[in-house]
Amino acid sequence: MAAIGPRGDGAGEAAPLTLADYARSARARLAPAVWDFLEGGAGEERTLAANTEAFDRYWLRPSVLRGASRPDTATEILGRRWDAPLAVAPVAYHTLAHPAGEAATVRGTAAAAAVPVVISTFASRAVEDLTGRGVPVWLQVYCLRDRAVTRGLVERAERAGVEALVLTVDAPHLGRRLRDVRNGFRLPAGVVPANLTGGDGFADPSVHAREEFDPDLDWTVLAWLRSVSPLPIVVKGVLTGADAVLAIEAGADAVVVSNHGGRQLDGVPATLDVLPEIAEAAAGRVPLLLDGGVRRGRDVLTALALGARAVLVGRPVLHGLAAGGPDGVTGVLRILLDELTDAMSLAGVRALADITPDLLRRSGDR
Numbered sequence: 001m002a003a004i005g006p007r008g009d010g011a012g013e014a015a016p017l018t019l020a021d022y023a024r025s026a027r028a029r030l031a032p033a034v035w036d037f038l039e040g041g042a043g044e045e046r047t048l049a050a051n052t053e054a055f056d057r058y059w060l061r062p063s064v065l066r067g068a069s070r071p072d073t074a075t076e077i078l079g080r081r082w083d084a085p086l087a088v089a090p091v092a093y094h095t096l097a098h099p100a101g102e103a104a105t106v107r108g109t110a111a112a113a114a115v116p117v118v119i120s121t122f123a124s125r126a127v128e129d130l131t132g133r134g135v136p137v138w139l140q141v142y143c144l145r146d147r148a149v150t151r152g153l154v155e156r157a158e159r160a161g162v163e164a165l166v167l168t169v170d171a172p173h174l175g176r177r178l179r180d181v182r183n184g185f186r187l188p189a190g191v192v193p194a195n196l197t198g199g200d201g202f203a204d205p206s207v208h209a210r211e212e213f214d215p216d217l218d219w220t221v222l223a224w225l226r227s228v229s230p231l232p233i234v235v236k237g238v239l240t241g242a243d244a245v246l247a248i249e250a251g252a253d254a255v256v257v258s259n260h261g262g263r264q265l266d267g268v269p270a271t272l273d274v275l276p277e278i279a280e281a282a283a284g285r286v287p288l289l290l291d292g293g294v295r296r297g298r299d300v301l302t303a304l305a306l307g308a309r310a311v312l313v314g315r316p317v318l319h320g321l322a323a324g325g326p327d328g329v330t331g332v333l334r335i336l337l338d339e340l341t342d343a344m345s346l347a348g349v350r351a352l353a354d355i356t357p358d359l360l361r362r363s364g365d366r
């Protein structure tokens with residue numbers, strides 16, 4: 001976060017070259033309280049900071065003379081081809097960043113690459129306006145106390161053509177985000193969940209979550225979700241090997257190693273730092289995805305070398321959206337893709353299957 005300058009400093013007017021450029025440009029355009037909501041984490045934001053810092057503790061060990069001038073970034077996950085090992089993480093209320101919201105995100109993503117967009121339970125555009133537009137759409141599910149509402153959301157998404165469900169398991173309630181408390185953050189008028197029926201009182205997300213989220217879920221929730229929908233179930237928010245095993249035993253088709261971008265329990269480790277433990281426990285039984293702090297193409301290489309099959313990117317996509325609408329989203333994803341292929345080529349990695357732990361050296365190790 002150190003690269004982010006003060007508002008109105010004129011940065012970001014030249015064509016953005018990095019995700020940090022997009023972050024600066026977004027910050028200059030967004031109301032400060034909205035920026036804080038998007039950017040902030042829980043507590044002292046130790047986990048938020050750790051997510052990005054963890055990537056900087058690894059160095060790459062290139063192999064030379066590998067004929068890797070045109071690396072192949074394609075992969076297959078849950079039976080679908082992805083152009084690159086990247087997806088858009090679920091982030092509530094994209095209309096906070098741009099009036100077209102998730103519709104702009106989907107359009108911008110499709111222009112960059114065929115990779116999934118995971119829409120939040122709190123997406124601010126109707127799911128029917130997001131599917132069938134060139135990229136797979138997955139639905140993130142918060143399991144609410146009112147299971148009929150959750151079921152209705154899932155059935156609606158399935159009818160619309162959503163291809164997988166991402167069950168978030170790290171949020172019995174929302175973490176204590178001090179920036180939002182200090183700002184008295186409320187959603188601006190008109191920013192509402194477009195796919196949830198009934199009710200209002202959404203304006204303070206943390207109050208709403210306390211009232212509506214089911215805070216007492218256990219692993220049987222997977223069987224319940226399975227009874228509601230035949231779609232693949234991805235469990236998001238696992239941080240230990242033991243929980244990854246329980247997720248697999250409960251029937252998860254994939255697991256997202258995530259600390260919710262440092263927004264839930266402050267003091268948990270960086271996702272990158274728990275990935276090896278989880279990869280060992282999962283032992284290849286399900287694909288592992290990772291999110292949190294991915295800001296450069298080479299970060300994708302690092303995560304894959306430690307056992308992820310793909311990564312999800314959250315805040316940077318919203319930065320692109322705020323900075324330039326669909327074109328900004330395309331720009332963010334293209335930068336990540338260009339940086340990834342550049343790093344693969346220079347590291348002698350022809351295809352994702354070539355990526356092994358040998359590609360890395362942890363700083364300080366000999």
Ligand SMILES: Cc1cc2nc3c(=O)[nH]c(=O)nc-3n(C[C@H](O)[C@H](O)[C@H](O)COP(=O)(O)O)c2cc1C
Nearest residue numbers: 038089090091092120168260261292293313314315
């Ligand atoms: C503003 C914001 C809203 C989010 N909303 C959701 C959500 O509705 N559901 C969810 O599972 N995760 C949500 N997340 C967490 C992201 O899916 C993801 O785990 C995290 O942002 C990844 O870290 P990154 O932002 O460093 O890439 C949200 C994150 C942010 C920043």
Ligand SMILES: O=C(O)C(=O)c1ccccc1
Nearest residue numbers: 092122174205209260263
């Ligand atoms: O999940 C989140 O991090 C989040 O910020 C959120 C916001 C609104 C509704 C639900 C979750």
